[in-house]
Amino acid sequence: MVGSFEFDAEIRTATGKGDARRARRLGKIPAIVYGGGSEPVKLLLAHHRVLKLLQNDAVYSHVLTVRYGDKEEKAILKAIERHPSRPIIMHMDFQRTNENETIRVHVPLHFLNQETSLGVKKGGAISHTLVEVEVICLPQNLPEFIEVDMAKVDVGGMVHLSDLQVPEGVEIAELTHGVANDRAVASIHATHTTETEE
Secondary structure (H helix, E strand, C coil): CCCCCEEEEEECCCCCHHHHHHHHHCCEEEEEEEECCEEEEEEEEEHHHHHHHHCCHHHHHCCEEEEECCEEEEEEEEEEEECCCCCCEEEEEEEECCCCCCEEEEEEEEEECCCCCHHHHCCCEEEECCCEEEEEECHHHCCCCEEEECCCCCCCCEEEHHHCCCCCCCEEHHHHHCHHHCCEEEEEECCHHHHHHC
């Protein structure tokens, strides 16, 4: 895991929908940090600074630093509420992390060797069923992404969750519920061109 992301916040003293609307008009995002055996704390973040941080997709799969008052806490970004039609963030949830407690985080998938895979060379087309997976791990083991190597996948072939190579100490959440949850991640299917050649 590379890089770090720091969110500077102020403590939100007032509450209620009216106060949240006023905060948004002033360019602030209402937020909360919770968990870790401590009381939830309501926060306000600067909207323009948050938008800049969110331009990097890695922020969603990193342990972040949240600063407010004289405190600095490690947390993951658990939820973002966005405006349905405008580029405005309405609310953010941060969950505190503890180095001795596992966390559940959605991690992006990075697909490798797609253009040079066996199936694509034969004229097949790749379909992505998933673009991220939920993992369970300790905060220090959280991967920034998980690679999916398509190099040896032929036409009609699939990559399943159980085929993914995850770092030591990391589990794919769905696989903890048994083999029935071993979903397809990506596949290569025949196109009209492939069928014609055959």
